[in-house]
Amino acid sequence: MSAKLTHEEAEALVRSDDPEHPANLICELCRDFYKLGWVTGTGGGISIRHGYFSEHVYLAPSGVQKERIKPEHIFVLPFAQSSVPKPGSQRDFVRIPSKKGLKESACTPLFWNAFTMREAGACIHTHSQHAVLLTLLLPRDAASFRMSHQEMIKGVRTGGVGKTLRFFDTLEVPIIENTADEEDLTEGMAAAMEKYPDAPAILVRRHGVYVWGNTWEQAKTQGECLDYLFEMACKMLQAKLPLVGDE
Amino acid sequence: MSAKLTHEEAEALVRSDDPEHPANLICELCRDFYKLGWVTGTGGGISIRHGYFSEHVYLAPSGVQKERIKPEHIFVLPFAQSSVPKPGSQRDFVRIPSKKGLKESACTPLFWNAFTMREAGACIHTHSQHAVLLTLLLPRDAASFRMSHQEMIKGVRTGGVGKTLRFFDTLEVPIIENTADEEDLTEGMAAAMEKYPDAPAILVRRHGVYVWGNTWEQAKTQGECLDYLFEMACKMLQAKLPLVGDE
């Protein structure tokens, strides 16, 4: 179906005066995420679904300075792919940037996990040091990060897209092992999402975190709440304070 | 009395070219507070009283990205309510934003504590990690945070609205327990303000802090001084240095 768009129609998908259009938002949010230390050194990014029936997925390129992306560098894919994106699979595009050497984000099949398994409208990937350090400070065999009795837990939703957690609930975020290639995380992330249906995010040991939400706003605010909790948990572990309970 | 305003008159309350008009100030200050790490993930905010005889109270909405609020999202309430705002109570409004789904800040009755019990002109609520970590590093049964012999204490006022403290004075900020719902903190905050009439702020364990002042400038500068002292106290506790005295 993407083949039916003319070049002009495809280019129009990333040109808008609306600052909240996904082609503009991805650029702005990546600049913001850079300042937060989430996407330095080309790592991380955000993907947003857009359009009637969420027909299109907007993606940043792989391996570029995320704080300097422009709308013309954005890839647009039909949400309804011929086959669900897998590591190494061929993908359908409706718009490919003309700048030479650009390749869609290596996170593509991981973003699709959030879109298909949680019906998320946006998914963020960060290399935040708080996320990575947390996976190092927790015991080597910890399968998840658990925390309770923190006001910021109330900003996180069950499964990332459901009801917000309560102060007395225990947040649980699974931790999966890193792989040599980013795309090879796809299966491990999907398995963790199935095993932990209430988890609002997936931590990747020595790598970072994937967070999603119904909308880009909810993905971003949950990303901030979780990053705050990861940082607080690191400080608490360093001070030998328990993460669960309020004793 | 709010019923007497026409729609145009109510809208005019949040439209001004003056950057120091409360509808503009709240937006600007929330952006600044976001950069300070005080209001990430939709948490925290500021409320400002305004007008002849401080007739109106300006409030941000609940659960939105605080760094992206616009003047048209601001709620305006008459300071003289039919009944003092309580958890779950009905409130009088003179201006409600037309954007769907917006609800006034859950901090409303807590801000009113500062307005009625201290005659404050502005009240700030933050989720600053320094405030929260401090409530965790202090002994579990500490009813208050005490500190002396810090130059920054001189930027804080007795009761938040009186004379500035002196270098040799001991600052004391009570710590109350968090509740499941933000509004349910109202009573505990009021009780602590009565028990500690000189306290310039109220810390909420595992949650954050409420700070106020005669004006928004004094609320903000006291918020900065206290946040500085919370951060310094965390570092001193981690280095096993006493917070009171100068030995």
Next chain:
Amino acid sequence: MSAKLTHEEAEALVRSDDPEHPANLICELCRDFYKLGWVTGTGGGISIRHGYFSEHVYLAPSGVQKERIKPEHIFVLPFAQSSVPKPGSQRDFVRIPSKKGLKESACTPLFWNAFTMREAGACIHTHSQHAVLLTLLLPRDAASFRMSHQEMIKGVRTGGVGKTLRFFDTLEVPIIENTADEEDLTEGMAAAMEKYPDAPAILVRRHGVYVWGNTWEQAKTQGECLDYLFEMACKMLQAKLPLVGDE
């Protein structure tokens, strides 16, 4: 002599299109210092000498938000005062801001120490947490902070206004005790400057630091080098590393 200026002439002293005019610079630098955490909560600031034969001294007001100062809030004093500014002494002015309630910085006689004893062209006062924490982490009876074998030492000048130090030199910054009133530091600072003629700055225990230079550029870059070294020294002390020598 200041009496000879008309109101228009006095006002012209703070109005300039040149971004490097001291009335503009003080505002810009205070915004920058705020971002560095040097002048939050109304603390700290910078004073600059200006004009043929350095006739005038430009000062920010006391007790205001330093990141929001405007040129019209700046005080201008003749450098040649009837008597050297002392705590509580009357000062000569050539320009007093018309805004009600503004008072010249309480640091005035301390800035004059740098101007008269070192012929400095600018003096900065900060409440940087690195400076304050350093005075707390050092032994209680330490009369000075000493450090060597750091590249950043090479950005600091002997006495603040002489030759730059070498990598193998030992930087020494005296630490004086804080007083109840800022102005009462004047004598202690002067005594320390006499006892340590090579010191580029004066640390004030539990308070902050005074740094100066031949020009505002040298005062600012030395302030940055020293703040970097204070921060590094705190980290080294926490890691139990010696500050002097390179073993």
Next chain:
Amino acid sequence: MSAKLTHEEAEALVRSDDPEHPANLICELCRDFYKLGWVTGTGGGISIRHGYFSEHVYLAPSGVQKERIKPEHIFVLPFAQSSVPKPGSQRDFVRIPSKKGLKESACTPLFWNAFTMREAGACIHTHSQHAVLLTLLLPRDAASFRMSHQEMIKGVRTGGVGKTLRFFDTLEVPIIENTADEEDLTEGMAAAMEKYPDAPAILVRRHGVYVWGNTWEQAKTQGECLDYLFEMACKMLQAKLPLVGDE
């Protein structure tokens, strides 16, 4: 050959409306690096090769506030010098800024190491505290910093200009001793680059780091990845976690 340029031709080398022209880029990147804490207090900077066959090298001046450099302050040197820049050697210029007192960066011969030994297109020098603290936290006789099993390692290239490292590879960055004069590091840096041909950077104990890349983009993103790893390594050493392996 530089003698053949007229004054107007030489000045044209630093005047461009293109934000990615090296004379503009160096100014912008130095402002960015200042915010990252890489070049405070006049330290550090970046040099970029430019033009057909990389004929010219663009350099910032020495000892100035790096965040306030303007294109007219930039030095331009022919890449093909009469003799390779050495400490104290005479250099060929095609453009010298007219502002009095400016001298080319003391890093010049060190940048040339990267240009000639790695055919780098850009080289960055920082005084980042993470780099310096790391050289202090590692054992005193450590000849290099080694780290593995970190996603951010994948943003670093073999020798700074080759293939990107893999997750399971061990990054190794040699550490050389600091010297009294910056230029005197030239030989030690060259020797380390010969001994460690795969190293993407050179750490200088108690001083900072030199990083390079094929282009300014690759130099910057590798600088960010390495700084992230230096910071993470400091935190891991402080928490007594091993830097190599994933146990």
